[in-house]
Amino acid sequence: MEQVEQCANQPTSERGRTGKERRLGNALEDSTAGAPPLDVLVVRTVGHDGLHSGDGSAAPALLVPGWDTVRGAVSTVISLTVEHGRMQLSGPESRCKFGAMNGDQTTVWAEGTSADLVADALPLGVKASTRMVTAWVEEGLLANPEPRKTSAHGSDPRVFPPLQRKLFTKLLEVRERSPLGRIPQRALIRLVLHMWLADDTVVLTPQARRAWRTHARAVGQVTTTKRSEGARAVVDQLAHPSASFKQRRAAQLVLEEGERTQQIDLDRLTSVLTELCSPWPAQPGSPRIERALPTPFGPLTVQQVIAMWKATQQTIRRLRYEEIDETALDRARAVHRQTWAEYQVHRSAALVVGAGAFASTIAVPATMEGQVIEQVNAFVGTLAGELGLIEAASHEVEAVRTRRAR
Template sequence: MTDPHDGTWVEGTAAELVADAMALGVEKVSTRMVADWVGDGLLASPGFRKSTRHGSDERVFSPEQRWLFTELLKARQRSSLKRIPHHTLTRMVLYLWLVEDTVVPTEQARRAWRTYARATGRHTGPGRRRLAQRVVEQLAHPEATYRQRRTALLLIEAGEKSKQPDWEKLSPVIAQLASPWLVPGTPRIERSLGPAWLPGTATQLVGMWWATQQVTELLLNKRIKEPVLDEVRAVFRASWSDYQARRAGMAAASGEYGRMFAPPASAEARIKETVEAFVGELAGVLGFITAAMEAADAGAVPERRSTPKRDPALGRPKSPVIHEPTIPDLSR
């Protein structure tokens, strides 16, 4: 990857970006495509360049954005897939926004988060079935019955299809899948999942799924303002850096669960992990994780919020945000 600040990049119009693409051998490219990329957050909005007394020239993209456009096209060309979905390129844009400040402005990132949220949980029928089967296999107690497994599978699959899981039904079903001895009206003793130093219950895992979905809906509707995104990004950078320094020790202390803390094997996987971890940070700072954990302790489902509610102590959520992948990928 080249350096956007090496002095070789200059401002460019949409037409010049198209010329850059054609020079790379990209055939299906047009100024309409450039405009679509702006709308999806893959590019920032071009700025005005006034050079006469009577008006402005055609809008131009910054040198950094011209570089970004070229790098995204190169990444698309390197892929073995015939068609690269937008959400894959979107994660690259969001990763750049998370790790540095000079290429992707927050107004662009906000649109990119909307594109990311729009693609979240989008699966084909077979894909939803495989996801549901994987979750059931991960959570099911050896003594779970066929009926318990089947019920959980169908509810997860239905929730993925509608993107509106029935939390009132799903939470107790998942709890009984993991702890088959649970009976309504009796003392609630759930099986612990995960390493001994980071225990969790199936009810808490469903709560984390709920918290992630709440954040995804807010991102989809652009209801998280730019200043909040900037503040949470600053918190995330510190906590994510701390996790990277500690993850090897966490793996060593986790026995059979050590694989949960293994670093990603590829650059694409690292980008995906980082972007998803930021969604978890948002869920913590906006108070959704706290609400989920409090409800889980009571064996209930959190109440749906109509508006985001920031934690009064920004950066220090009441319920600590753990970035390590400790729950099944329920929202994918």
């Protein structure tokens, strides 16, 4: 859980400085906290390649509507140095009493009730309550406590396993150590999901499923200003240099509407983005020549961009209503781990030879928080692919393009 602490220890000015924010400065500060399908989004493709089914090569990275990382990349995964039942306490840099203890001391963790977890929070200076513990279970920050029976009459209070008791304390410690003074609950949710992606022992899939529901509910909860900034940044990256103001504005309005309503009008979106990316008339009797965006991994078409946005919106909706079972989540996680490792090789090679204008897009985020955000959002793209949503969306978008070309 070292990276969880690193995320809390980072200076305020560095928090959330992902690749997209390095390009847009402070305009999108904190926007990734509830990154909507149309915030300024970095797509890093791994495993599933949009319209080109069967092409498993690492595909382009680019700002598009569709997800903070539809199919993402990050080189560092949270390393869970968990000794079952034992934990190294934090160093003196912590502002809370618990974190100021000697790093050589250890706490031996045993199973505990909700009341025990509340007591564990006291050395941190946190006034927790059993109601808070129950809320954390419901949100997916903690697993369900396990039943315990020590007598023939009645039953004892349910207990949390040692690792869950430890997780509760570590999350509280991270929250208390934040230089921001307060870490939003959705940030803690992402840390829990990141642990689930990296390790099979601390956060189990039933808990992760609830955490994904909580995460999905927070997606898209941004202000009108940030939504507009996100749409404008997407337009800036997709637009051909000769695109007119009218074409840019039309594309931005359609993107904003799609994000606000969570409904994608494929015909309108295909029309405005095609005009934006390829702002020239079709020759009489000839199909329109459409421009693809050059990337270090090959060209990326408007159709791929739209398909990925639609697929990830559908995935988030399913996560929000818990329509994806644990077996599907486990299967997608296994695929994600493999494709993630493969992507690191492709990305490293691209950075070595020079990625040009896309170097900042495919670079590893400078902060631990940025890496957590990337890793969590990347899994959503893998899940979309495993559910067949990317392929289905690609066929829909291609059908629209074909119909328009007639």
